[in-house]
Amino acid sequence: MRAAVLHTHGEPPTQAEHPDPVAGAGRSIVRVTAAPIVPLDLLCASGTSYFGAPALPYVPGVQGVGVVEESATVAPGTRVFFATSAGMAPGDGSLAERAAVPDGDLVALEPGADDAAVAAIGLSGVAGWMTLTLRARLQAGERVLVLGGGGAVGQVAIGAARVLGAGRVVAVVRSDASRARAVDAGAHEVVALSTDVDELTARLGGPYDVVIDPVFGVAATAASRVLAEGGRLVNLGGSSGDEAVFSSAVLRSKSASVLGYTNNALTAEQRQDALTAVLQHAAAGAIRVAHETVTLANVASAWERQAAGKTSGRLVLTLRGDR
Structure with missing residues (x-):
């Protein structure tokens, strides 16, 4: 699969081919449609965070939006928001075409704001x-x-x-x-x-x-x-x-x-309830986060812009299968 792969701590990830994730007990495979680049991603990838330096290479991305492809607990085709521990624990994150996600970190989404807007809020x-x-x-x-x-x-x-x-x-x-x-x-x-x-x-x-x-x-x-x-x-x-x-x-x-x-410090239920409430208000136009979308091919430059604070809003990586 295509992914944003980090090879050196403190450097931007680049687009590369990366092994597909494998579903396991309590983990679902999500086809990612949108994933934001957030400060926590940069901190973890720097290798200087209190979580310790993540093993390389790995795919950053602590949250995203997508569609469930394979799961024992969630119906395939379900649109979800998800969180990952990429950079904080072993494993890959959301800046890829697919991600393996613990079932407890999946939040089913109702119709409303588009995937990029949901990812920006997250x-x-x-x-x-x-x-x-x-x-x-x-x-x-x-x-x-x-x-x-x-x-x-x-x-x-x-x-x-x-x-x-x-x-x-x-x-x-x-x-x-x-x-x-x-x-x-x-x-x-x-x-x-x-x-x-x-x-x-x-x-x-x-x-x-x-x-x-x-x-x-x-x-x-x-x-x-x-x-x-x-x-x-x-x-x-x-x-x-x-x-x-x-x-x-x-x-x-x-x-x-x-x-x-x-x-x-939140439970999975608290996180789900809070996100659901926020997205309901977002669908009504009462809560919004300014954002711009970037492609996977441009992930390195987007990463550098985020690090330098040269953005017009949250940067959201969109993945729609286009190469």
Whole structure:
């Protein structure tokens, strides 16, 4: 089969012929139609992640969309979203014509958004939804601040906050392109990021009942200062750094909470329910993630663009059998 194969840690994968996956006990074969290139793919492929360096060669790709070809538990022809542990555990991932997927990581899809749109949302949709519902316990009318509002998780969190009844949703972004994506996702207001924490704090205004934070660093420090009484800051990433400074006096005076979140802590049922809810709203146009499609032949250049942050949205590899 054709696949994006990684031969050297830290280098882009390239299109190559690769052995077809084999179904086994508890594993189904999925013909892949669309698979996103996400930051976790690059981290794992770098060989420097805390998961350890994956054995080479391997096919990256931690999520995708496709059609079941062979399975003991799911009817062949079923359209599914799926997750893989490629790069985190031995085995190949989604950036290929076919993938072997644990049955518990298959989510049957209802008619609605096309495969590329579903792939673009994917696990970012689960994170954006569950940070608001499971961790922040968002209540109707509450004010929400979304850091990294132009990213995939940020776009989902903006749309999800709106459909969950937030009174006001403000996004923080670092570029004009990100601003446009945040506005399109439904933000009431967009604030430009500043590396000066005092300046950013002043720009944010507030107060906010909930902060969704996939970036950490200076933005998280500023956001913690504008939390409302009983406010909750939920962190799910550190794209701007692994450290932030929080004032004990500020947090205690507001009885505020700083909470961590990871999709890895979810059960398969929780992940399925969250993705199903997000995709229902996506089908209605209320949640969206800006994306562009690329072919397998162009996977190396797409990988480099993702690494450099030179994209107009999530990059989704499409596989339709064309060579």
